[in-house]
Every structure is written in structure tokens, then in C-alpha cells.
Amino acid sequence: MAALEPHSTLIMELFKTGMTHAEISCTLKQMNIVDCSERSVRRFCAGHDLKRKRLLADAALERILARSIYETGPSYGRKFMTGYLASMGLHAGEGRVGRFLKELHQPYHEFRRQGARNLNPAPYHAEYMGHKLHLDQNEKLVMFGATHVLAVDGYSSKIVAHSTMPVKNNLVIYEEIYRPAVVKHGMWDQVRVDHGREFFLCLYVQEKLSQYRHNLSRPPYLQTTSTRNLRVERLWPEVNNRVNYPLKQALVHLLDQEVVNMEDNLTKFCISNLTSQVSQIGLDRVVQSWNAHRIPGRGIPNELAANRCRAEVSEELLPCASVVANLYEQELGSSLTWVSTFGTDPFSSEEDRCHAEEIFAEMYPDISLLFNHVVNNDYAPFQDALISLIRLTVRYV
Structure with missing residues (x-):
């Protein structure tokens, strides 16, 4: 030895x-x-006291996987499902998980087996945690008032921040993505985004704080085409298959049946509200699973990102979005859209809004169940909840 x-x-x-x-x-x-x-x-x-984590017994693993399949749907294979279990503190080998997935739900196994993998062979390199931070938006549900934004560390592939909003917005992206990522993990040498205007506020702050970076020889940010924003673009197929496409199918079905009218602002507001909440549940699960799953040849994102960025920055240098937006407009003479809405908020008072939300919460106390049904191709519960929300909102306006 x-x-x-x-x-x-x-x-x-x-x-x-x-x-x-x-x-x-x-x-x-x-x-x-x-x-x-x-x-x-x-x-x-x-x-050296290197011991394997205690694995789940077969009976317990089978029971937990049966529940997890219901929560995640057909597209989670052995690697992603192992990550999903690990995110909950449950550990099992990929081989065992794959065997049980095949035995528990043969149709889903066959669905995954026949699916084609989209691989991007373009070269990519990040030297360490904190070298590159990739930000990007996903608008597969944009016509229904739900947009996802991710922030991904280039070295570890860890998703360090994520959010779902009705319409992409500079202030929201800074407040819910860039700011918490930097406060929690440290200062990245370089932020990479596409040419969208929704990242201007993040890039403004990144440049303001450029002196606090580890490597000052690199430009503080780069704007490239979406196809070159490799780390985050790699994740969107995972999100689309596991979250966006099932929800979009349920919503398009309502449109085809002419049950909802997307020309009506109240209807648009309600659809955006519920779709954003339900899709955020699915996105949370994808993020937890991705960060805890093993990437062949590289490792587990959570472990690769354990050492944080090499540069730290005081939280005091990252004020809230409204303060930064004021500075941006005063210094650059440009205007930002402070509040982006999808449809029109129909409530005339906060009291009416609270009453409607309370009644809906009594009708649907756990909306994660709506996502569970949708991702397993059972659209009716989500569709019924959406129609109930529209009718309830009409009653209070």
C-alpha cells in the first residue's frame, strides 16, 4: 500500500x-x-477511509423508482435518473437503475431506446470553475407566456442559477440569475451570451466589476451566436424533452379544441401564470438531476464546482435590480423595460388577487401533481386546472 x-x-x-x-x-x-x-x-x-455510500436495497430502489418515473416521465434514462436520485440523497449504481427502469416500465424503456441522441462535436475548453459563465434563454413556451433562463459554469457544466418568467426581462434576469450566481459562487472571468438585449444589465454589471475577476487579461464578456454558446445550448434538449414539449402539447391541444382564446388578455395572463409555475417545477427537477448526474469522462457537476470561482466579490457590490437599472439608464442614457407582462393583469385590487389565489390553492393544493400528469402524457388535470383558473379569475374582475 x-x-x-x-x-x-x-x-x-x-x-x-x-x-x-x-x-x-x-x-x-x-x-x-x-x-x-x-x-x-x-x-x-x-x-484512507474511502467507503462507498450505502446503496438502496432492491425493494426500496424499486419503490422509489416507481414514484420517480411518475414525477419525471419517460425521458429520464439511467444516467439522468441516477442524478435525480442523488439530488435527493439516494444512491444507486447506474446499472441497477437502468435494469429497474427497464423492468418497471417497458414502454418508457423502449421509447428511450429508440430515441436519437444529438451530439455536438464542436471543441470547447474551460480551464477552471469561474472561467466562463454561459447565460441563455429558452422560448419554446414563449407563445404561452413562459421563458426559461439558465446560467451554466463552463468548466463543471453545473447549472448555477435558473428561473422561469412570463417574458424575458433585463431586471428579472439580473435579479434571479446573474446576481445570485455571483453571490453564491463568486466572480466569473467571462460571461458569454448571445446578441439578445435581455442580457444588457448583466453585462453592464459584469464590466463594472471586471477588476474583481481572477484573470483580467480576458474580456469580461463575449456576445456570440447561439450556436457558439455551447455549454448552455447542450442543456436545452434535456429541458425541452422533459419539461417544455409535454406542456406545449397539452396547451396546443386546448387551442386546437378552441377551448381557450389566446387573443384574450385575461386568458393569456392566466395561461402564463400557471404554465410558468408548473414548468418551473419540471425545470427544478431537471436542474437537480443534471447537477447530480455523472457526465462520462468528466465527473459530476456538483463535485466539479465544489471549489467555487477563484475570485470573490462582496454582495454589497451587487445591489438589487432597480438600483442597477437606474445607474444603467443614467450612465448610458438608454432605457430598460422594467416590467414585462404577458397579457394584462386583470385584478383591480390586491385583495381580489389574494382571494382568487386562496380559492385556487384550496382546489389544487399541490400543483406539482399537475406536472406529474402532463409529463406522463395525461394532460386532463393540467388543462382542467387552467380552465378553473380562468373562470375563477373572471369571477373576481
């Missing part, structure tokens, strides 16, 4: 990736490291 001590850091890193003792031994032999038999590796791990 003493012969392995000079390589202790390497062995610990390999162990954290989930490699077995035999796999670690094989990897070390390929690196021409002597005295690295499986037995030696096993003794080394025991001597």
Missing part, C-alpha cells in the same frame, strides 16, 4: 468518480504505476 501513497490524490479522485477497485487498479497500470493490484487498491482505500 505504501507504494501507492505518492499517488493518493489521483486514487481518491478516481474513487470519487465511482470506479471500482478493479477499475482503479487497471487505470493505474495503464499509467505504468507499479504495485497497484486490485488488492493493493482495496487496502489503500480502507486505510
